[in-house]
Ligand SMILES: Nc1nc2c(ncn2[C@@H]2O[C@H](COP(=O)(O)OP(=O)(O)OP(=O)(O)O)[C@@H](O)[C@H]2O)c(=O)[nH]1
């Protein structure tokens with residue numbers, strides 16, 4: 517299951533109460549005020565961690581509460597501070613406050629930390645209210661409550677390459693050929709209902725992440741088909757691979773398919789439409805009419821986009837395509 521959204525409830529620790537006490541000492545006729553302050557409540561912090569790729573661990577554990585501060589005590593003893601709580605979240609998580617709709621934080625680098633709920637201040641003990649004219653104060657404060665929030669966490673997959681195209685174009689088949697991902701593949705549109713991630717390895721050390729998302733159809737931006745909601749998963753990729761089915765079985769015109777998908781990308785965001793793109797003619801084993809491939813090649817040339825043709829059945833072009841993806845997304849000096 518692919519999880520990319522979760523709601524959590526965070527509650528920082530309440531501050532401890534300030535204490536009301538007076539010193540009672542042997543041989544000291546009148547003791548002064550000695551109530552200590554309450555301790556501060558613990559914070560709840562979110563921290564970006566490379567050890568998580570999904571929000572799954574939070575889905576089953578949505579309640580997060582930091583420790584409260586201890587109350588102050590006599591003899592000017594300050595209450596102990598509550599322990600803070602740190603929650604790990606994958607890089608790429610964007611956090612929203614549900615009550616206000618406000619964006620709280622965007623985690624983009626490993627190790628980034630952000631306090632999402634501040635612990636309450638401890639209350640002051642009566643010792644702190646003493647003045648020269650007010651030597652036996654009985655004032656003392658309660659601790660402040662810790663912040664409490666409902667947060668909506670959204671994870672945009674940090675894939676390097678996004679596969680886009682019509683339903684049934686062969687996107688899931690391709691990701692299963694270049695990575696260990698094994699998404700459902702079937703000969704009907706909308707087989708993929710949720711994005712799949714696959715890690716493609718160039719060699720032992722160099723890998724890149726490919727995202728396979730549900731297919732787009734005309735009017736996807738108006739909610740047709742599965743809509744364009746999944747495009748946010750490829751918003752941050754470095755490269756889009758636009759798959760165009762050139763086999764005869766579609767009964768459609770590949771040039772038209774290409775344009776429809778381009779229009780839908782542009783309706784989603786200008787940035788997406790401008791992203792570097794490579795054009796991939798798929799299912800060439802089932803394209804009897806070479807013109808169908810040539811048309812797509814021509815479109816690619818017109819847009820100054822690299823062109824590839826592949827067949828998942830014969831394996832033609834797959835290795836070359838994978839290499840080109842790696843070259844486009846990996847730093848130059850390590851590209852193969
Ligand atoms: N002949 C042939 N068939 C292919 C090739 N690649 C994929 N197919 C078939 O095309 C059909 C659709 O493939 P998928 O990989 O599920 O397509 P998809 O783009 O992921 O489709 P959606 O998830 O519905 O958007 C399946 O029946 C595949 O077996 C190919 O290179 N040649």
Ligand SMILES: [Mg+2]
Pocket residue numbers: 687688689700701707708728729730
């Ligand atoms: Mg699919």
